[in-house]
Amino acid sequence: MLLALENVGHRYGRDGDWLFRGLTIDFHPGEVYALTGPSGSGKSTLLSLLARRSRPREGAVRFTDIEKVSWVFQNPFGSPHRTALDHVALPILARGEKPASAEDEADELMSRFGLQSVAQRRFGDLSGGEAQRLMLARGLASRPSVLLIDEPTAQLDRRTAERVDSAIRAVADPRTIVIVATHDERTRAACTKQLDLGSPEGPDYP
Numbered sequence: 380m381l382l383a384l385e386n387v388g389h390r391y392g393r394d395g396d397w398l399f400r401g402l403t404i405d406f407h408p409g410e411v412y413a414l415t416g417p418s419g420s421g422k423s424t425l426l427s428l429l430a431r432r433s434r435p436r437e438g439a440v441r442f443t444d445i446e447k448v449s450w451v452f453q454n455p456f457g458s459p460h461r462t463a464l465d466h467v468a469l470p471i472l473a474r475g476e477k478p479a480s481a482e483d484e485a486d487e488l489m490s491r492f493g494l495q496s497v498a499q500r501r502f503g504d505l506s507g508g509e510a511q512r513l514m515l516a517r518g519l520a521s522r523p524s525v526l527l528i529d530e531p532t533a534q535l536d537r538r539t540a541e542r543v544d545s546a547i548r549a550v551a552d553p554r555t556i557v558i559v560a561t562h563d564e565r566t567r568a569a570c571t572k573q574l575d576l577g578s579p580e581g582p583d584y585p
């Protein structure tokens with residue numbers, strides 16, 4: 380499995396400023412990549428290219444054996460009346476697992492993200508940090524080749540954000556390439572590799 384950028388550059392419009400150019404990097408499963416840079420540096424744009432939602436103006440994004448790309452958005456969303464556990468079990472059932480093994484796998488994911496005690500709580504009653512961690516667990520439950528996470532701590536206070544940062548470490552998975560767009564220095568530090576779109580000398584590579 381390979382996800383790679385080869386000399387990728389992007390700008391909007393024919394005469395727009397280049398957001399980034401010459402990005403070349405291979406992304407590997409098991410790593411958690413922080414994608415950082417100031418507002419407007421192109422983090423969301425690069426996530427869209429990696430999700431195949433748009434194509435780069437120059438260079439190429441290579442997808443080899445990438446079957447599924449999932450997103451975790453900035454604002455957690457779910458079914459307010461369903462339990463937290465259901466949110467994780469459903470994508471496992473959707474993969475075709477039997478109910479008993481879906482339940483075991485969902486339990487394992489809930490404990491991995493410190494959510495055992497809220498497993499039977501309704502989604503609508505979760506705190507912001509719990510809901511955000513649940514989104515990470517749900518993201519992994521669908522077993523994507525690539526998991527894109529957009530600003531996971533933007534809406535959270537500092538203490539809650541710290542628990543999400545430790546969940547960022549838990550999201551590392553040998554089957555999955557994880558890429559986290561973030562402004563947050565602590566979230567960045569929680570990742571295993573860093574890709575900075577905003578450094579004065581141009582992009583920094585891991």
Ligand SMILES: Nc1ncnc2c1ncn2[C@@H]1O[C@H](COP(=O)(O)OP(=O)(O)OP(=O)(O)O)[C@@H](O)[C@H]1O
Nearest residue numbers: 391392398416417418419420421422423424425562
């Ligand atoms: N569809 C579009 N058409 C024209 N310009 C766009 C489009 N999408 C984004 N831009 C511009 O491209 C630049 C980069 O936007 P992008 O959202 O990728 O940055 P970002 O680093 O994710 O910013 P933030 O941290 O504020 O979310 C911004 O100046 C934005 O206004």
